[in-house]
Amino acid sequence: MSAPRMTINGVPVEFSPGQTILEAAQSAGVSIPTLCHYPDTRPTGACRVCVVELEGARSLVPACATYSAPGQVVHTDTERVDAARRMVLELMLASGNHNCLICEAGGDCELQALAYRYQIDPPAFGKPPGTTYYYEDNNSMIIRDFSRCIQCARCVKACTDRQVNLAIAVGYRGAETTIVAAGDQPYIDSECVFCGECVQACPTGALLDKHARFLGRVWERQKVRSTCPYCGVGCQIDLQVKEGRIIQVTGADAVPNRGRLCVKGRFGWHFVHHPERLKTPLIKENGSLRKADWEEALNLVATRFAELKDREGPDKIGGWCSARITNEENYLMQKFMRAVLGTNHVDHCARL
Amino acid sequence: MTNSIGELEWADCILVTGSNTSETHPVIATFIKRAAYLHGKTLIVIDPRRLYLVRHAHLWLRQRPGSDIAVLNGLMHVIIRDNLQDHDYIARRTENFDALKETVARYTPALVEQVSGVPAADLERAARLYAAAPRAAIVYAMGITQHTTGTNNVISLANLAMLCGNVGLESGGVNPLRGQNNVQGACDMGGLPNVFSGYQAVTDPAKRWKMEAAWNVRNLPDWEGLTLTEMLPGIAEGRIKALYIIGENPVISEADADEIINPLKELDFLVVQDIFLTETGKLADVVLPAASFAEKDGTFTNTERRVALVRRAVPPVGQSRPDWQIICELSRRMGYPMDYAGPEEIFEEIRRVTPSYAGVTYRRLEQEGGLQWPCPHPEHPGTRFLHQDRFTRGLGRFFAIDYQEPTELPDDQYPLILTTGRVLYQYHTGTMSRRAPGLVEKAPECRVEMAAADAEAYGIQDGEMVRVCSRRGEIKVRAQVSFKAIPGTIFIPFHYYEAAVNRLTIAALDPVAKIPEYKVCAVQIRKLRPSPPKAAAAAEAESHGGSP
Incomplete structure (x- = not known):
């Protein structure tokens, strides 16, 4: 039996049953921008950046949360799609304080990259000057800066589906919607175990590795793939190095850990540069x-x-x-x- | 592990016993939790503590510490009684089934309940869940092995797995989780008293001749050496005069630690090679500064037998040197030059003399990102799971094993059971983890986990300092009333030198594996002061938290 087929941008493509339109497009080499999509998690269709035109559908559909079906005709790059994506991005940029100058994520920010790609002007509907946002800096590992949060909830997917720690969730409703830990508590007072999966998943600078802040921009770092020195799982890690010093450790998308790390692997590397290291016999x-x-x-x-x-x-x-x-x-x-x-x-x- | 980490997610049933997986192997726990939470697979936890993993479990069997064999025999009793075993597998792949059958016949659920405290109905349910699963994986760790019956505990798990045909298939198996980054590799490389690399026996003349030829030496010793847990008592007996210790801190990690420090002082010569000046290093005659993992190239082998590259990311700190360079320098000075250009050249030698590593090369590791042994030749893809068509010895042998009590049981004077292990935020003796600000913030000091009922019985408040004593020593430690603890059993992690729990543990060894019984000894607990200031206790209580 031959694989089912659909049409993407006028080209017939094969897909495997169970694939979303996003995955089918990716397999066919067609790139669709996404912000909330995250591998190894269940789709939510939260950010609406991946919308595409599906012939016969009343409205645009999110490619990440719509399953492929035989005979579907999909357009990923029409004027209508483009306009919708621009609007979504404009709203996201307007929803917070997305000042890239000293943002840790600069150069590594998926929102910044899409704003550049779709040439989004500064926000037309910004919040009033003086609007404040939740900012959490009361633990020594993770900073939460909601002025940069676009509520894609990728962090929630990372915590729930990848780590199954169930420590954070989308809380409140409507305009009040925000990401909460344990009834809206700081991480340090919640069930959070500081695996840092959320930091790694965040597409913007809303969740940061506190140790790494201001130690080096993404393009100044050298990434060295290695194996974690703690337990016997053998997680693959990327040591991010600047000028002969480790400044951050991230999980590598490789076997066996598939990007995941625990608190020791991600935040436990300081012993390497500790002043008490033995330096002479x-x-x-x-x-x-x-x-x-x-x-x-x-x-x-x-x-x-x-x-x-x-x-x-x-x-x-x-x-x-x-x-x-x-x-x-x-x-x-x-x-x-x-x-x-x-x-x-x-x-x-x-x-x- | 007989199987691979990633396969756990697709097992129909996972039985976790003697492993606090979500704290000690958190990333493996993600696969187990995904199986239960995302895919609705069955998770059974058998453990004396109410671990975080229990939240995701369909069934938790809480056995008395040390009664594992009774529980496992009970499970097999039910399976055989109800005829749920894999007849075909038993006939084709195993031998000695009748002996097993005869022994487990005595372990009725009622008897097992009496011995272990596991309710008979729960035992029956667990047996049926495990037996019903087409592919069931067993996961265990030191909670199974660190007993005087450790070897028999492991054999009993193997019995159970073979009984249901779960060895030699994907997402099944008997899977020990190794505790340290390269403990698998240290074993594979012959860091053991009885074998060369690849588990080639030193008593086998053919293997010795092979190594003599490869190393260009004569008369390699033909006797089995002492294990680490035998070398230490060997000092007092005059059997050991000098020790060369790399990356190990026995003053904190060994059972009955007070009995370790004095013998180490008695040595004629002690060399310690490490990245920090450990408590053991302070006793040394010479301390050699080693480079850390981030400062050198090489390979580690993980718990699923996967060889992976370690790469130099930063230069060695100070004058520290990679351990391999130090060993080469010593060897040269003792008249046996070891001239390796680098770790890859050493690995090439390992490949030549170690059949299970023969197909692994740095180039392949670079390109394929890790290879699981056995990997006997360069075209071999590596082995995801073991024993597919046959066991190493041919047929899998059942062993009839009887339950035996732990060496030291609670009595009137020492009424509580002490069990030891790790917490999520710390690692081993703390040499590395206690130098990371985030980890210290979450787990700053040693705490004894105790059940609310025990705390009340002894008049102990959460956060209060207490004294815990065994027949061998005593420590002062802060009390933490924890939902993980069950009345009658307390838990203390072994990370903290200032409250070194191994002053209390018993150096009773498993007769085969020589592993100490870290998981069961008898202790008493007392308040340190008559009544603590309430405010301090409350402040302490606040700083707890976090669950994986």
């Missing part, structure tokens, strides 16, 4: 440790090990590998213990 002298250089320390260890091996035999020395170091290093350590010192007293903390 230390040697115990008269009961206290003093700084030494590598030559002295390595020679001392090698000499003492050799002495002990000669005097006591190889089976009096034990070596502990580590679950914290790399495979290559563990391999070398057991090789060193077995081949050089001649002992099988090799173990590590697997049991603890």
Whole structure:
């Protein structure tokens, strides 16, 4: 049986049953702008940026929340679609204080990118000057700045569908609609577990990684893909680096974590640059440790090990590998213990 | 893990036992929670604590700590009694079923209720839910293994999985969640007293000859070495004179910690290699500064056997050096040059001597983003789940296992059970996590989780400092009345040196795995002061919060 077909922008395309129009278009290489859409979550059709013309439908339909059907004829780029998208974007820009000058998301903001693409002028229907917005800065990890929130609720989808933490929701109704945690409390007083999935999902600068603020714009950062140093899940992470220092960690869209991280992976990297890091070898002298250089320390260890091996035999020395170091290093350590010192007293903390 | 993390989301039933997954492996928990919450799959939790995961569970069996085998035998009893087992699988893939059948026949739901406290009706329901699922996955962690019966606990889980034909298929299996980033890799690489890399026995002459040829040495030792939990007592017995410890802080992490510090002081020579000066490092004769994960290249292997790249993102801090360079330098000074250009060259050697890693290359990891062993040759796609057509030994063997009580049970003097583990916001001995401001903000200090009923019985207020004692030691710790705790059992995390819970735990070991019984020992708890200022207690209560 051949795959069902539909027509997008005059071109017949195949789609898989269960795909939305957005997904079918993406598979066919047609780009449709979105703001609320988020992979691995259920569609909500909240932002209306992805509206398209579907022949036979009374109004424009959101591509992210409308399923494909055989024979559908879809237009993604008509004047009517364009006008609707512009209006949606204008309203979004008018709904808050979208000043890009010192916004952390600048250059990485999906709203900014769409405003640029659709050439949206400054808002025609702005809120009155002096309008205030909710701003939350009472924890050390996440800033919530609702002057930049467009209520796409991608954060809610990330929390509910991706992490299943169920800590935030869309609260109130109508013009009062806002994102709430635990009956509209600050994150720190709510059930939030600070996985930061919402920060990663936010298309604008409404949810920010507080540590990273003002440390570097997106184009100044180098992203280095690596593996998280905490538990055994092996989440793939992007270390965002500027001038030899990590400034932020984000979840990579890769197996096994598919972009997700926990609080330790995302906010637990400060030990790397901590002032208490050991910076030189230390040697115990008269009961206290003093700084030494590598030559002295390595020679001392090698000499003492050799002495002990000669005097006591190889089976009096034990070596502990580590679950914290790399495979290559563990391999070398057991090789060193077995081949050089001649002992099988090799173990590590697997049991603890 | 026999299976892969992503497969959990598509299991028809997930049985989680001895794993506080949403706090200790939060990202794996997302797959389990998605299965239950988004796809309506069955989630059964068997655990002495009311974990956050219980919120998503269809059924929670609350067993007395240490009674796991009774519960698992009870589940198998019901399955066999009601003829719900996978006859075809048992016939084709397993042996020794009759011995299992005979043993579990004694574990009637009524008996199991008596031993474990799990209501017979719940046990029956759980057995039917697990047996009815076409693909059921078992997930466990240290709550199963850190017992004197740890090995038998794991075997019992394997019995249950094989009984219902759940080993060797996608979204099934018996899945231990490894606790540390590269604990799987450390085992795979031969960081164990009895095997070289790839679990090649040191007592097997052929394997020894192979390694001797590869390493260009003669007379590799043919005896099994001591485990870490045996080396420490070995110091007092004169069997160990020197230790070279990398990235490990036994003063905090070992059972019965007071018994560790003194022997370490007795060593002729102690070398500690780490990124911080740990409590163990302070006892060392020489401390060598290592580079952190962000400062070097290499690979880690995760709990689903996936080898993934670690990449250097920033330069080493101060004069610190990657551990592999330090080992090479020592080796050279001892007359055995190790001249590797870098980690990739070391990995190439690993591939040559380790069959399960033979097909993994840095180039493939770069392009494919991770490979699961066994991956025996460069065209092999890696192995998502194990034992598909046969077990490593051929047929899967059932073992008839009987329930055995934990070593130390509560009595009049020490009436409470202490169980230990991690909290979401901290990690192991805190060397890394206690230096992150956000994690410290959420979990600043050690707290003993206790049930409201116990708090009332001992006249203890939430937030008050208490003294917890066992036969081996005592610590002072702040009380936290928690919905997670069940009367009679308290929980203390092991992250905090100032309230090091391993001063209390018992160094009783599983006879096979040599793992200490961290999950059960007997303690008493007392108020530290007659009556605390109420305001302080209230302020403390406010700073709690958060649930994964």
